[in-house]
Amino acid sequence: MFIVLIGPPGAGKGTQCKRLVECLQIPHLSTGSILRAAVRNGTEIGKAAAENMSAGKLVPDGVITEIVRLRLSEPDCENGCLFDGFPRTEPQAETLETELEKRGNKLAAVVQLVVAEEEILDRLSGRQRADDSPVVVRDRLKGFHAITDQLKRFYEAEGLLNQVDGMGTPDQVFERIQKIIDPRR
Numbered sequence: 001m002f003i004v005l006i007g008p009p010g011a012g013k014g015t016q017c018k019r020l021v022e023c024l025q026i027p028h029l030s031t032g033s034i035l036r037a038a039v040r041n042g043t044e045i046g047k048a049a050a051e052n053m054s055a056g057k058l059v060p061d062g063v064i065t066e067i068v069r070l071r072l073s074e075p076d077c078e079n080g081c082l083f084d085g086f087p088r089t090e091p092q093a094e095t096l097e098t099e100l101e102k103r104g105n106k107l108a109a110v111v112q113l114v115v116a117e118e119e120i121l122d123r124l125s126g127r128q129r130a131d132d133s134p135v136v137v138r139d140r141l142k143g144f145h146a147i148t149d150q151l152k153r154f155y156e157a158e159g160l161l162n163q164v165d166g167m168g169t170p171d172q173v174f175e176r177i178q179k180i181i182d183p184r185r
């Protein structure tokens with residue numbers, strides 16, 4: 001099955017992605033990871049993306065849809081995958097639909113992890129990274145919300161959006177995600 005997982009920084013998205021791909025036995029398609037590898041390897045895609053990435057900006061939709069198209073045509077994605085960090089814009093969401101349709105597939109669900117802003121600030125300040133100061137984190141969250149609001153509306157209209165309470169232990173959160181995923185398997 002094809003699933004999109006959305007969550008702000010500090011929402012525990014990484015942990016839940018790991019659990020989901022293990023449980024569903026599907027590949028994890030993280031556009032951020034693919035892009036970082038492309039930059040490390042100095043590929044054409046890496047060169048096209050590096051500047052935007054280091055400036056903390058979105059990479060152009062054309063570059064993103066190309067890497068997703070390529071990854072989706074690999075055999076291990078035939079029966080599904082977990083999209084992480086993609087789509088981030090409405091045009092990307094539309095391309096994803098088209099690409100899946102071409103393959104006779106569709107998204108099973110979009111899962112959005114919801115965590116209160118104060119909790120995220122607490123969690124991220126515990127990480128003690130230089131760019132995790134409250135001001136920087138608030139800015140990153142603002143950027144994140146601007147992006148997700150667009151996607152939320154898109155997927156709400158499609159009847160695919162499932163909001164999941166991201167508070168609690170990783171086990172509790174995963175149980176909530178499973179309740180959404182299991183009936184669609």
Ligand code: AMP
Pocket residue numbers: 031032033035052053054056057058059060064084085086087088089092
């Ligand atoms: P991430 O690991 O998902 O936070 O992605 C790291 C960086 O890669 C982002 O800050 C963007 O510059 C770029 N990126 C990853 N996924 C996308 C996407 N779907 N659309 C545009 N840019 C992306």
